[in-house]
Amino acid sequence: MSLISSLKKSVSPLVLATVFLAMPACSQAEQVDPAQAPVEQAAAPEVAEAPAPNAPVDQAEVVASVEEGVTEQAAEDVESSRRAVLEDAVEALEHTEKALAALQSEDRETAIDELALAAGKLDIVLARDPELAFAPFDVTTSVQDVLVDVDTVRELGREIRKLVDDRKFQEARLLMDTFGSELTIRTYSLPLATYPDAIKHAAALLDDGNDAEAIGVLESALNTIVVEDRIVPLPLLRAQAMMNIAQGILDGEIEIEGDRTERLTSLQNNAAYQIELAKAFGYGERSTFRSLERSLEELEKKIEDGADTGSVFDAIRRQIEQLRTENTKE
CATH class of the missing domain: 1.20.120.1940 (YfdX protein domain)
Incomplete structure (x- = not known):
């Protein structure tokens, strides 16, 4: 059973929250002295992004293989x-x-x-x-799930940012409504x-x-009524599920058919890609993502060298949990 069919429920419209934004009043007849007019600050230059990684060729297969673990973890959260x-x-x-x-x-x-x-x-x-x-x-719970590539998510993020910069807030809002891959509790x-x-x-x-x-x-x-949304990013759940399987293989708790190293490499690559997806969606602080990416690189090297990986898996688990805690809002 898929995550959506297991968890998706309608959200009861119990509350309508209204936010009032205080705006300075200004009549059309008011004149502004150009010398006293505030000078607009130039927008800070955007940090250049690294090229989007290609999706692993076995992405759909690996994602499907961890669906049961993802569903179980999501059910625990609920x-x-x-x-x-x-x-x-x-x-x-x-x-x-x-x-x-x-x-x-x-x-x-x-x-x-x-x-x-x-x-x-x-x-x-x-x-x-x-x-x-x-x-x-x-x-209540609701699920929004998409299987997309990092480049598509980044492009949509740039489009949303441009609409906001152009003050086209309603158009941006329509795109934001579907910008994510998540379980909302x-x-x-x-x-x-x-x-x-x-x-x-x-x-x-x-x-x-x-x-x-x-x-x-x-x-x-x-x-x-107070409403709190806990956002559970599905790419992070999938990355953790992949790491759980990889750790099980290394610890001898999970037996697999075929080449062990090839399977571990596939899981590591797909987990890294899911992390890139989570970052493209904006699920957490960039500093936490950087730490997590370094841990994944360290894991890859330790697997290649046949070194002990226990501490790295612990670090990855902590970092993913940190990103998840950054997605709770009231």
């Missing part, structure tokens, strides 16, 4: 996020929604009862961990700094007979 979901937070949200529905049906008594239950669940969450800022209540959480107070405020408004205001407070609370 499960780790699901384990963070707090059942009390789920129930607090459900009671809030029931309270709102009851109020909209003019059933005040049920609304008050549901708000009391919601407040109680939130008190439990805070009692267990007073320092907790967000209480996760749901996790989205976690929805209740903000504990404001959500419990909103529930209590709504209950107080009901006690005072201000039902309409209570409805507004609850609607606002339900729309004030």
Whole structure:
């Protein structure tokens, strides 16, 4: 079963986030003294990229061979996020929604009862961990996967950069929407700094007979949800899966048919290419990529020399994990 069929789910439209950008007001009649006008800074020269490497001739075959390992690792990542979901937070949200529905049906008594239950669940969450800022209540996943070459990704990146430089932001956004090869793990959480107070405020408004205001407070609370996206770059997962197989072969844990050195070289070359893809997509800091590339080169030399590779595999694993941690955003 492929990664997409195993993991792809629709993302529930629970939240609409609005960002306001503060822009200086300027009327058409305003005159600007050229002597006082800000001087535009020349764009910094781009660092010349090395020529894009050719895709290994066996890329499709090797990628397919590690698909099971990639799916397993992706499933572990999703499960780790699901384990963070707090059942009390789920129930607090459900009671809030029931309270709102009851109020909209003019059933005040049920609304008050549901708000009391919601407040109680939130008190439990805070009692267990007073320092907790967000209480996760749901996790969804989506997959965007492409098998492309580095040169194509770089060219698309240059096109996006040019559109942004030309202030054609909407055209750039359309390209950015499909610019990636990744699993997105989205976690929805209740903000504990404001959500419990909103529930209590709504209950107080009901006690005072201000039902309409209570409805507004609850609607606002339900729309004030924290969303965190954890991006898992698939090229990095594939590179790690390839390195796991290579290490297994070297340690004698995996038996293969055919030439051992040829198989190891293929895995190393394909892993290096997946790293180039991840870098072209911008999944992480260039300094981390440089360290990882040096480790892959060291691994290639150690394999050729028949030297111990344990420490190199450990370094590669750490560096890939570092790149993965650089792809979590709120």
